[in-house]
Amino acid sequence: MKLTIDYLQRILTGRFEYKLLEELAEVGQVKTAPVGAYLIRPGEFIRSVPIIISGSVKIMRSDKEGREALLYYLGGLDACAMSLTCCLGNKQSEITAIVEEVTEVITIPVEKVDEWMCRYSSWKQFVFQTYQKRFDNLLETIDEVIFHKLDERLLTYLQKKVTSCQCDVLSITHEEIAHEMATSREVISRLLKQLEKGGQIKLMRNKISILQPTVLS
Amino acid sequence: MKLTIDYLQRILTGRFEYKLLEELAEVGQVKTAPVGAYLIRPGEFIRSVPIIISGSVKIMRSDKEGREALLYYLGGLDACAMSLTCCLGNKQSEITAIVEEVTEVITIPVEKVDEWMCRYSSWKQFVFQTYQKRFDNLLETIDEVIFHKLDERLLTYLQKKVTSCQCDVLSITHEEIAHEMATSREVISRLLKQLEKGGQIKLMRNKISILQPTVLS
DNA sequence: CGACCTGTGTAACAATTGTCACGGAAGTCG
DNA sequence: CGACTTCCGTGACAATTGTTACACAGGTCG
Numbered sequence: 001m002k003l004t005i006d007y008l009q010r011i012l013t014g015r016f017e018y019k020l021l022e023e024l025a026e027v028g029q030v031k032t033a034p035v036g037a038y039l040i041r042p043g044e045f046i047r048s049v050p051i052i053i054s055g056s057v058k059i060m061r062s063d064k065e066g067r068e069a070l071l072y073y074l075g076g077l078d079a080c081a082m083s084l085t086c087c088l089g090n091k092q093s094e095i096t097a098i099v100e101e102v103t104e105v106i107t108i109p110v111e112k113v114d115e116w117m118c119r120y121s122s123w124k125q126f127v128f129q130t131y132q133k134r135f136d137n138l139l140e141t142i143d144e145v146i147f148h149k150l151d152e153r154l155l156t157y158l159q160k161k162v163t164s165c166q167c168d169v170l171s172i173t174h175e176e177i178a179h180e181m182a183t184s185r186e187v188i189s190r191l192l193k194q195l196e197k198g199g200q201i202k203l204m205r206n207k208i209s210i211l212q213p214t215v216l217s
Numbered sequence: 218m219k220l221t222i223d224y225l226q227r228i229l230t231g232r233f234e235y236k237l238l239e240e241l242a243e244v245g246q247v248k249t250a251p252v253g254a255y256l257i258r259p260g261e262f263i264r265s266v267p268i269i270i271s272g273s274v275k276i277m278r279s280d281k282e283g284r285e286a287l288l289y290y291l292g293g294l295d296a297c298a299m300s301l302t303c304c305l306g307n308k309q310s311e312i313t314a315i316v317e318e319v320t321e322v323i324t325i326p327v328e329k330v331d332e333w334m335c336r337y338s339s340w341k342q343f344v345f346q347t348y349q350k351r352f353d354n355l356l357e358t359i360d361e362v363i364f365h366k367l368d369e370r371l372l373t374y375l376q377k378k379v380t381s382c383q384c385d386v387l388s389i390t391h392e393e394i395a396h397e398m399a400t401s402r403e404v405i406s407r408l409l410k411q412l413e414k415g416g417q418i419k420l421m422r423n424k425i426s427i428l429q430p431t432v433l434s
Numbered sequence: 435c436g437a438c439c440t441g442t443g444t445a446a447c448a449a450t451t452g453t454c455a456c457g458g459a460a461g462t463c464g
Numbered sequence: 465c466g467a468c469t470t471c472c473g474t475g476a477c478a479a480t481t482g483t484t485a486c487a488c489a490g491g492t493c494g
Contacts, residue, residue: 061356063364071359085349094356118335131348132302138355139278139311142288145362146399147280150451173471182363184452189472205460205471367481390441401482406442422441422490 003028003106011053012077020120028106039080039097039105046086046093048107051079055103056164060096060180070157070180071095072137073164081134084127087113101165150183151191155200157181162210169209220245220323228270229294237337245323256297256314256322263303263310265324268296272320273381277313277397286399287374288312289354290381298351301344304330318382367400368408372417374398379427386426 003025012021030053033039039057040046057074059082074080074097082095087110116123144153157177162168178188192208195201202209220242229238247270250256256274257263274291276299291297291314299312304327333340361370374394379385395405409425412418419426 067364069363088345089349128305132306142359143280146286147284
């Protein structure tokens with residue numbers, strides 16, 4: 001779909017200069033991706049960088065044996081660092097990006113991503129900020145798995161999910177959680193029960209209500 | 218210490234254009250850092266980006282309780298992504314960088330790092346390659362801790378150490394390994410003994426000899 | 435030599451996490 | 465309603481990792 005300057009000004013308020021918005025309107029494409037859609041998969045190349053306007057995308061890592069684990073979420077005005085390196089370095093993706101909530105993205109062709117970097121300092125800043133944020137996301141993830149036990153990890157997992165989907169009743173099965181945390185269903189069930197006894201969540205079929213004070217950024 | 222073009226041409230063969238080498242010689246500083254020196258610590262700012270010429274630097278992550286864990290090593294011609302984001306985004310460091318083997322670095326003032334990006338495409342490429350490599354390093358680290366058990370992790374830890382210090386007899390105590398892997402000495406002793414029984418290593422006081430076929434990149 | 439310090443080995447036990455085996459609850463669909 | 469599927473709970477047990485406690489080996493230094 002075609003972009004209008006008006007639209008861009010509304011969603012990117014003050015972030016980019018007018019001339020850049022004009023160019024963005026020229027070459028950018030708006031797309032809507034349904035829940036479950038793959039934005040990219042390991043081994044794939046990508047020829048345009050997506051900027052997420054609204055919705056939520058989860059970035060997963062898989063190993064050879066088919067196990068998977070959640071790395072972090074992308075949300076409003078985030079861009080994917082992996083797509084940047086893929087584009088700029090012509091490299092294959094190392095991760096999977098799956099739409100978690102219906103997501104609207106603007107895609108920008110590689111050449112422009114590169115070209116704008118020198119022409120618009122606001123764009124350069126955006127690109128580096130993206131790298132920095134993803135780097136921080138990965139460090140957070142590492143902290144979790146290295147320094148915390150499963151029950152704590154489960155709780156922060158749920159809390160992040162809550163901020164990602166913006167509601168405190170999650171529609172998710174134990175199986176899915178287990179999958180994203182690279183462990184087994186029984187373990188998750190056990191720990192969830194434990195959290196419920198501790199009054200931090202409430203369990204229902206296919207649903208989990210988070211009662212915790214959700215004091216996350 | 219001052220830099221000469223000759224020196225730069227020798228160590229950066231073909232990586233950068235001549236004009237960039239001239240500028241590098243102009244503003245860059247060579248420094249030698251002794252084993253154990255901190256190149257950067259969490260919370261610090263940094264005003265110049267170091268490129269590692271020779272030696273080895275380990276990047277560690279710490280949590281609030283003082284525990285630490287090894288993230289990855291930097292070696293020849295690597296640059297630190299964290300120092301880039303610190304400089305370009307004026308952000309505090311999230312990691313610790315400690316000299317593992319005597320290391321020679323060229324430091325480059327922030328302004329130039331930024332300025333050259335538009336002027337020299339080889340430099341831009343270098344910067345993005347740096348981000349990409351560090352990103353990959355972190356993903357590898359995450360793979361290890363999420364998908365592998367301690368004994369496997371210990372083995373790859375030892376192998377990486379071997380490639381980092383370029384010798385197959387490591388001078389290290391069990392305590393130090395435990396520290397870098399964020400576990401306890403007893404656990405490491407136990408697993409090392411197990412690896413020795415399996416014929417993969419040989420243990421001596423303060424030393425570990427790796428007998429494994431070291432088929433690492 | 436004897437006191438002392440550091441590094442290693444190891445047994446015993448605790449806690450956490452993973453696996454297997456089931457049974458039952460809730461929902462779907464004929 | 466009855467068959468069937470999916471999801472959840474749970475007990476029992478195994479494997480892994482963490483902790484405590486202690487013995488001993490090798491080196492240093494007076």
